[in-house]
Amino acid sequence: MKQICAVYRSPKKEGMYLYVDHHLDLAEVPEALLLQFGKPERAMTLVLHPERKLARADVVKVMEAIAENGYYLQLPPQPEAPLSPRES
Structure with a gap:
């Protein structure tokens, strides 16, 4: 199954x-x-199709969310937490 989708970026x-x-x-x-x-x-x-790779999202989850909700919101990646003194 294939799906054509438009992707919009947030200016905020x-x-x-x-x-x-x-x-x-x-x-x-x-x-x-x-x-x-x-x-x-x-x-x-x-x-979109199940074999397509997306940089920061699972394509199957994106397709499912669009089918169920009409959209998929991709949030920015979370910054990695700094290592505590015990972990470094």
Whole structure:
């Protein structure tokens, strides 16, 4: 199964992206989320399929979230915690 999706980047938070169905676009994204996300900036269009690799997300989970919710929100990577003195 393949799915065409539009990917938007957040102008407010580096590394935050919204994946949405290409045909529905942002219609299914809750208004409250869009307020926190900021004005979405179109980054790219992707064809998703189970064998495709994504840099920071599991493609199957992305496809499932789009099918169930109408969107997938990719949060920025969390900074690694510094090692405590005992761990270094």
